[in-house]
Amino acid sequence: MDFNFTPEQDTLRDQIARLVRDQNDFDTRRKVSRSEPGWRPALWSQFAELGLLGAPFSEEDGGFGGSAVESMIVMEEFGKGLVIEPYLQTVVIAGGFLRHAGSAAQKEDHLASIIGGERVFAFAYSEPKSRFDLNDVSTTARREGDGYVLNGHKAVVLAAPFASHLIVTARTSGAQRDKGGVSVFIVPKAAKGVSTRDYPTVDGLRASEVYFENVHVPSSDLIGEADHGLPLVEAVVDEAIAALCAEAHGAMKVLNQTTLDYSKTRKQFGQPIGNFQVLQHRMADMFMAYEQSVSMTYMVTLKLGEPETARKMAASAAKVQIGKAGRLVSQEAVQIHGGMGMTDELNVGHYFKRITMIESQFGNTDWHLRRFTELSNG
Amino acid sequence: MDLHYSAEDLAFRDEVRSFLETSYPDHLRSRASRDEVTKQDFLDWQKILYKKGWGAPAWPKEYGGTGWSSTQKYIFQEECARAETLGIPPFGMSMLAPVLMAFANEKQKSYYLPRIIDGTDFWCQGYSEPGAGSDLASLKTRAEKDGDSWVINGQKTWTTLAHFADWIFVLCRTDPTARKPQEGISFILVNMNTPGVEVRPIITMDGGHEVNETWFTDVRVPLENIVGEENQGWTYAKYLLVHERSGIAGVARSKKAVERLKHIASIELDRGEPIIRNPEFARKVAELEIDLTALEFTELRTLAREAQGKGAGPESSVLKIKGTEIQQRLTELTLEAVGVYGAPYFRGFPMEGGNQFPIGPDYAHHSAPAYANMRKTSIYGGSNEIQRNIIAKMVLGL
Numbered sequence: 089m090d091f092n093f094t095p096e097q098d099t100l101r102d103q104i105a106r107l108v109r110d111q112n113d114f115d116t117r118r119k120v121s122r123s124e125p126g127w128r129p130a131l132w133s134q135f136a137e138l139g140l141l142g143a144p145f146s147e148e149d150g151g152f153g154g155s156a157v158e159s160m161i162v163m164e165e166f167g168k169g170l171v172i173e174p175y176l177q178t179v180v181i182a183g184g185f186l187r188h189a190g191s192a193a194q195k196e197d198h199l200a201s202i203i204g205g206e207r208v209f210a211f212a213y214s215e216p217k218s219r220f221d222l223n224d225v226s227t228t229a230r231r232e233g234d235g236y237v238l239n240g241h242k243a244v245v246l247a248a249p250f251a252s253h254l255i256v257t258a259r260t261s262g263a264q265r266d267k268g269g270v271s272v273f274i275v276p277k278a279a280k281g282v283s284t285r286d287y288p289t290v291d292g293l294r295a296s297e298v299y300f301e302n303v304h305v306p307s308s309d310l311i312g313e314a315d316h317g318l319p320l321v322e323a324v325v326d327e328a329i330a331a332l333c334a335e336a337h338g339a340m341k342v343l344n345q346t347t348l349d350y351s352k353t354r355k356q357f358g359q360p361i362g363n364f365q366v367l368q369h370r371m372a373d374m375f376m377a378y379e380q381s382v383s384m385t386y387m388v389t390l391k392l393g394e395p396e397t398a399r400k401m402a403a404s405a406a407k408v409q410i411g412k413a414g415r416l417v418s419q420e421a422v423q424i425h426g427g428m429g430m431t432d433e434l435n436v437g438h439y440f441k442r443i444t445m446i447e448s449q450f451g452n453t454d455w456h457l458r459r460f461t462e463l464s465n466g
Numbered sequence: 467m468d469l470h471y472s473a474e475d476l477a478f479r480d481e482v483r484s485f486l487e488t489s490y491p492d493h494l495r496s497r498a499s500r501d502e503v504t505k506q507d508f509l510d511w512q513k514i515l516y517k518k519g520w521g522a523p524a525w526p527k528e529y530g531g532t533g534w535s536s537t538q539k540y541i542f543q544e545e546c547a548r549a550e551t552l553g554i555p556p557f558g559m560s561m562l563a564p565v566l567m568a569f570a571n572e573k574q575k576s577y578y579l580p581r582i583i584d585g586t587d588f589w590c591q592g593y594s595e596p597g598a599g600s601d602l603a604s605l606k607t608r609a610e611k612d613g614d615s616w617v618i619n620g621q622k623t624w625t626t627l628a629h630f631a632d633w634i635f636v637l638c639r640t641d642p643t644a645r646k647p648q649e650g651i652s653f654i655l656v657n658m659n660t661p662g663v664e665v666r667p668i669i670t671m672d673g674g675h676e677v678n679e680t681w682f683t684d685v686r687v688p689l690e691n692i693v694g695e696e697n698q699g700w701t702y703a704k705y706l707l708v709h710e711r712s713g714i715a716g717v718a719r720s721k722k723a724v725e726r727l728k729h730i731a732s733i734e735l736d737r738g739e740p741i742i743r744n745p746e747f748a749r750k751v752a753e754l755e756i757d758l759t760a761l762e763f764t765e766l767r768t769l770a771r772e773a774q775g776k777g778a779g780p781e782s783s784v785l786k787i788k789g790t791e792i793q794q795r796l797t798e799l800t801l802e803a804v805g806v807y808g809a810p811y812f813r814g815f816p817m818e819g820g821n822q823f824p825i826g827p828d829y830a831h832h833s834a835p836a837y838a839n840m841r842k843t844s845i846y847g848g849s850n851e852i853q854r855n856i857i858a859k860m861v862l863g864l
């Protein structure tokens with residue numbers, strides 16, 4: 089048993105922390121998120137130069153030989169800085185699909201340009217009526233000639249406005265909610281028939297509605313096996329959940345620290361509000377919620393390689409913990425800041441909003457509680 | 467004890483309902499969120515109510531109140547919530563007015579009250595300061611006598627809708643040498659057009675503009691603008707706060723919001739079925755409804771006690787805490803119900819070519835900002851921590 093980071097991992101963390109601190113301070117981040125194009129390609133290039141975008145890939149894939157632990161470190165630091173740039177979608181998710189199921193040609197085509205920062209991905213899986221169910225896919229991919237023709241509408245595709253490529257789930261057979269019949273494709277956003285409506289999200293990110301109208305995709309852009317894509321999607325999403333948990337606990341850490349500091353300096357009734365026992369207990373609860381979240385992030389990150397059921401239970405358990413802890417920490421942070429916590433001027437509200445959105449990303453607390461319950465009871 | 471409406475009550479309900487159907491202005495129906503509401507909208511609606519004779523149901527008849535029984539007032543609230551009419555801003559109507567009635571002189575009463583009820587003046591509340599939030603009595607804004615004027619200097623903050631207001635009631639320190647901070651405070655009425663009053667917007671995390679900083683630099687107002695006695699302002703301020711708290715329960719509006727939530731949950735799908743059929747979700751909605759019922763009956767009991775002249779006491783803290791917790795959970799569950807379409811954010815964002823396209827269902831649009839915005843309710847009006855302190859001290863005697 090070992091919960092220590094290697095010296096290389098410590099260095100990685102320090103590098104990211106410094107970069108985030110220097111280049112993505114709160115005011116800069118807010119400015120970037122509220123102006124066009126809503127992210128910084130130049131910062132992305134810096135990520136590439138630092139090697140962040142290759143951190144979790146094996147050396148034979150052109151990466152730096154890391155694992156999910158490296159992604160966890162990156163995402164935790166990004167969570168602390170509310171980083172907008174789509175590491176999760178590009179490196180964790182697209183990278184995940186390629187690692188698990190990419191053909192030699194697909195890896196050859198995409199990995200180097202992901203690691204080099206030239207290609208950015210978004211994951212187009214959710215649909216207007218699918219809620220959080222990965223199997224609920226009504227976008228169709230009809231076989232035609234040597235390829236497929238895609239038709240459908242994907243909802244709230246995060247980072248799609250920044251993306252050059254999309255990973256798309258589509259139905260090649262079966263009914264809308266069948267577990268079989270789901271396939272995964274790589275589609276250049278510039279492909280004929282792909283259109284988007286771009287918009288900001290509540291937490292300062294960007295997303296799109298993505299529409300596919302008779303989009304021709306060659307078979308070579310099918311990732312994994314046709315009709316049997318769901319287990320692959322689930323595996324990659326569980327990895328994304330682990331990364332998201334790290335982002336969330338990073339954000340919680342900042343909220344807890346900010347709140348603690350504020351409680352020591354803000355005076356009412358002639359004393360720091362941190363003197364009031366009721367607030368002390370709240371902050372003790374926030375601290376415990378954070379610690380348990382870190383534990384669960386480690387747990388899921390280390391269990392990503394387990395057999396399917398164990399992996400899914402781990403991911404759901406972590407997501408439930410993060411969801412509950414995130415709600416507690418974000419609400420209490422605002423509350424303890426009083427009126428100041430409500431403002432756009434202070435960073436607290438921005439962390440509040442990001443943590444709120446994380447709660448429903450890749451399935452909310454109830455959704456994962458149900459998945460856990462079902463798996464746990466056979 | 468009796469829960470049933472009499473035939474007269476039912477007739478009254480029908481009258482209110484049909485009045486709201488015919489007289490509530492169409493242009494106000496189309497306002498999607500409070501953020502788009504203008505000052506004129508509030509005043510227009512107030513004028514319509516006034517013309518009908520319903521300008522101030524809670525006021526005594528001598529000041530233009532309706533003379534309704536508490537059941538009728540209750541029915542009126544319910545019907546307004548049901549019709550989703552604009553809320554009446556509390557600052558003039560239910561905060562200042564009771565103070566004026568209890569403590570102001572005749573001249574003040576006859577000038578200010580009619581202008582509140584007929585929709586002429588919009589008021590805001592100048593209590594909180596950067597350094598004086600929960601500890602309101604530590605406020606520093608100064609009012610000094612100079613000839614026939616008060617000269618006011620200082621800063622108020624979190625002033626809701628100050629950017630709409632014609633007037634502000636301000637707690638000022640008039641005797642800095644008083645033995646206790648509560649003793650040197652006066653309650654002064656200031657016209658917002660007076661030179662030296664400056665309003666600066668504060669944007670809240672949901673992106674809305676409802677609160678402001680209000681600055682006073684050598685603001686001169688006539689000495690007669692003080693309410694009641696000099697240095698007795700704290701008494702009036704506390705009297706007002708009790709009124710502020712009881713209005714805050716918002717039972718009727720929350721009931722409407724539960725209906726709306728159930729409607730959304732009957733459309734939004736979870737595993738291909740309406741999410742209201744998910745037992746977990748349904749249970750949370752049920753718990754909320756039950757808590758709301760408990761609050762409603764607690765409020766009714768409080769009103770009954772008030773009607774017997776026993777006055778709203780520290781019990782109003784119960785209504786404030788429970789009412790705001792329910793409002794917050796409502797927005798929480800609504801956001802949960804709408805799923806992924808809680809994320810898109812539209813306010814004030816320059817859309818390509820100016821085309822404002824709706825993404826996702828209408829009811830989802832404001833759900834996340836509303837959730838963020840409602841966090842304010844446990845902070846303002848005396849935070850919920852302060853309310854619990856009040857219960858502990860005043861009710862439980864701890």
Ligand SMILES: Cc1cc2nc3c(=O)[nH]c(=O)nc-3n(C[C@H](O)[C@H](O)[C@H](O)COP(=O)(O)OP(=O)(O)OC[C@H]3O[C@@H](n4cnc5c(N)ncnc54)[C@H](O)[C@@H]3O)c2cc1C
Nearest residue numbers: 364423424426427591593594599600624626842846849851
């Ligand atoms: C949206 C909004 C609208 C508002 N509108 C108005 C308005 O129109 N006019 C106006 O005058 N004011 C208004 N307020 C101000 C509001 O009344 C104050 O925010 C409130 O009194 C809390 O003060 P504060 O923000 O300074 O927080 P603080 O007093 O600094 O409190 C910070 C935290 O410490 C806690 N705390 C403080 N003292 C104690 C204690 N003794 N025991 C335990 N916990 C304690 C508080 O509960 C809170 O969680 C508004 C506020 C908001 C957010």
